[in-house]
Amino acid sequence: MKIGIYGSSFDPITNVHLWTASTVLHQAKLDKVIFLPCASNRADKQLHTEDEHRWNIIQLAIKDNQVFVADDYEISLRSGVGKQYTLYTMEHFKSKFPNDDVFFIMGADVLRDIDNQDVPVHRRWRMREKLIHSNKFIIMARDGIDMTKVISKSPLLRNHDDGSRFHLIDKGLAMEISSSYIRQEFALGGEPRYLLPEACYQYILEHDLYRHT
Ligand SMILES: Nc1ncnc2c1ncn2[C@@H]1O[C@H](COP(=O)(O)OP(=O)(O)OP(=O)(O)O)[C@@H](O)[C@H]1O
């Protein structure tokens, strides 16, 4: 089997997360995509909703698609800081699925940041040499970023680019719905209704989430 791990804060999950996951699944011929929300005590990013709510919203979003599953590996890690680095996460999934091909899915903006010296130290990827060396990645086009240039500009990335390390996917259609835009809309009294699945939208209203972000 070919399995893609889609890691994100999903704060909240958006229609574009679902659309990109489905595109990747078809183009890279994956058998399933695992949505992997990170824990809210992440060292490099401030989250806006409790783990339980982000988890419930993901479940609502994927419930009708049998090849989409969610995994709470990172959010269930006790004292998560320092443990929920992608290197360890990928080691976990590769040992959970020893006979399968496991890929990490990310957008071009994330690829660009992995080995970027201009990124503040607290946001730099940990153990990136080993992570890149020992895993395979599916990269989705985003923000008009030239993915081949990102790889060729980084010694770390280009030295590991053996033709099968990075599977680049460009659907041709750029859809920009970000979680932060949706949060802002909720906070400012806008109407983000059709930017995420209806059940997720209703859940957020019912639980009064994102009103003060
Ligand atoms: N429109 C998109 N096109 C391609 N990749 C995307 C898109 N939106 C998110 N991703 C990818 O999904 C992963 C998770 O992104 P994340 O949830 O942080 O996105 P976001 O919507 O930009 O969030 P935020 O607005 O909170 O920063 C990252 O690898 C990111 O590159």
Ligand SMILES: O=C(O)c1ccc[n+]([C@@H]2O[C@H](COP(=O)([O-])O)[C@@H](O)[C@H]2O)c1
């Ligand atoms: O391992 C790291 O050091 C690391 C640093 C930044 C981000 N990540 C992972 O990259 C994924 C996308 O991150 P983000 O910032 O877009 O939510 C998510 O699964 C994070 O856990 C991982």
